[in-house]
Structures are given as C-alpha cells and as structure tokens.
Amino acid sequence: MIHYTELHHVSLTVTNLERAKHFYSNILCLKEIGRPNFDFPGAWYEVNGQQLHLIVLPTSQTIRQDKRLSSREGHFALRVKDYTETLDWLKKMNVELLEKPDSISGFAQIFCADSDGNLIELNVDRNDQG
Template identity: 40%
Template sequence: MIHFEKIHHVSLAVRDLEKARVFYSELLGLREIQRPAFNSRGIWYAIGNQQLHLLEHANGETLRFGAIDTVDGHCAFWVSSYKDTVAWLEQAGIPFEARPQSIAGFTQIYVLDPDHNILEFDAPYESK
C-alpha cells in the first residue's frame, strides 16, 4: 500500500516562460524558488509547503486554448480571503469568474493564466 502524505507539486505547461513569470511572479506575487539545472526551461514557485512548477513547452499536447471551463483540469490554491483575492485580481486587471456562494462549501474564483491554464482560488465563506 502507498501511504500518501501530501501533494508535493503541480506542473503546468507554458508557451513563453518570461510571459508566465510576469503573470505568476509580478501579478500574482508568488515566490520563485531555485530549480535544478534540467535540460528544459522552467520556473518553480513555493506555495506554502507545496510547489508549482511551470514548464516551457511551446507545442505541448496539454496546452489549452479555450475559456474558463471549471470541469476541465485545473490547479486550485487555498487563499485566506475571498474579498482580498477579488480585490487583488481587480487591481491587477486579471479577469476572473467568481462564485462567492459556491455549493462546494467554500468560495471559488477562477482565472486563466496567459496559456489558458485554469487556476482556482478557494477561500472560506465570508460574511457580507
């Protein structure tokens, strides 16, 4: 039997690493961490005790082109505040789809990165 402890990282394919760096580092404010010298281009980020790995793959089969589709594969992050996250996204000019009263049991906010990877930000319900 495998005894799982946690998710270590999620990897997303990106077409243009520098364009992705602007989105993830500058707009979202994620903290970049050191990445080993692989024979590929990528960026690693720390998110709590887990990591997000961006891998440059200009013609990868996993790259999306469509709009937000919450049934499609996506990466979800737990954030501390729905209201603060919405305010940050609005201030940064990042389009989003918000579900403040989601039946999931918590709030949900969906965004697309420059390569149409779907990112979900989840937070506890907040009083109005």
C-alpha cells in the first residue's frame, strides 16, 4: 500500500518560456519560485505549498494539437476563493474560457488554456461562487 501526504507538483511542457511565464505569472497570478540550474529552460511556480513546473520541450508529445477548450481532456485544477472574481479577471485579460457554473461535479468550474493548449480548471465550491 502507498500512503500519500500531498501532491507535490505538476509538470507541463511548453514551447515558448517567455509566453508561458507571462500567462502563469500575469494572467493566472502565480508566484514564480527558484529553480535548479537544469541544462534546459523552464520555470517553477508555488501554489499554496505545491508546485507547478514548466519545461520547455517543443518536441513534446504531450502538447495538444487541437487547442479547443474541453473539460474532458487532461488538465489540472486549482481551487479559487471566488468564482465571479476569477471569471471577471480572466475575461478582463481576454482569456478564452469554458464556463461550467452548474457542473454536476459539485463545484463551479472555469476552464482555460495556456498558449500551448495546456488545460487548467479553476474551480470553487458552489457555496462560494460569489
């Protein structure tokens, strides 16, 4: 048996580091943290004790060719404090969105993607939708 304590990090491949850093730093408002001096480019972000790692690999097999938003494609989810505030911010930043405020999952969801098509779900308990 395996006993887990937490999810430590999620790694995503990107093709353009500056474009990706703009999205994760300025659009999603994540805090960039120090990263070891690997022999390949990338960036790390802190997300309430867990981490998101970006790895530049233009030949990655995990970069989606079809960039359309879909809640059924592989993605990672971040819990946000306020649905309406998050939705308004993303719209102000002109981010393409898939809104699911009444998802049968039990929480309100917003899906978006970075420039490489990596899907991100932002969700909130329905009682905290704002």
